Amino acid sequence: MAIITYILKILTFPGAFFKGFLEHLACRMFEIPIEYSRYFQKNELCGHVEHMLAPKKGSFGICFMPHIISLIFGLSFITPAAINFVYLGKVNIFGILFLYLGISCLLNCFPLIEDSLNMWDNLFKNSETKAITKIALAVPATIMYAGAYLEHYFITVLTTVGFIFAIPYIFTIFIR
Numbered sequence: 001m002a003i004i005t006y007i008l009k010i011l012t013f014p015g016a017f018f019k020g021f022l023e024h025l026a027c028r029m030f031e032i033p034i035e036y037s038r039y040f041q042k043n044e045l046c047g048h049v050e051h052m053l054a055p056k057k058g059s060f061g062i063c064f065m066p067h068i069i070s071l072i073f074g075l076s077f078i079t080p081a082a083i084n085f086v087y088l089g090k091v092n093i094f095g096i097l098f099l100y101l102g103i104s105c106l107l108n109c110f111p112l113i114e115d116s117l118n119m120w121d122n123l124f125k126n127s128e129t130k131a132i133t134k135i136a137l138a139v140p141a142t143i144m145y146a147g148a149y150l151e152h153y154f155i156t157v158l159t160t161v162g163f164i165f166a167i168p169y170i171f172t173i174f175i176r
Contacts, residue, residue, distance in 0.1 A: 015104030016047030078102025
């Protein structure tokens with residue numbers, strides 16, 4: 001299974017490299033020591049930075065900050081391309097490039113399982129965490145926790161393809 005992950009990460013190298021770079025920035029922001037900063041490795045860390053487990057606030061920041069930025073970039077690339085291909089039926093080189101960049105960002109936007117488990121433990125199993133913080137961060141933490149498992153088992157490929165076909169029709173609902 002690690003070979004399939006590595007092949008998928010190589011095929012979507014812009015998103016994997018971008019995600020690794022964002023994790024590197026997040027580690028620097030939250031002052032978390034980085035053990036190994038090579039973005040492409042032949043294991044589950046391909047597209048990620050190997051770092052120490054983050055304490056309290058840093059655990060959520062390490063998972064959320066790279067995720068939300070990759071998600072925004074992926075959506076901004078994939079939306080015009082999906083509308084062009086699926087809804088309008090037009091194919092051009094910029095649409096193909098935007099679709100590839102959007103897919104690569106969306107396939108690599110979730111954290112590692114270890115990071116999401118650390119975030120979950122620091123958020124919900126820590127008695128020092130306030131109840132309002134737990135309530136406010138429950139939905140994003142659940143999305144990142146589930147997304148880490150989805151990315152590990154390649155299900156994000158299916159969700160991204162489904163999203164490509166759904167997004168033009170979602171936009172037409174709001175535009176009308």
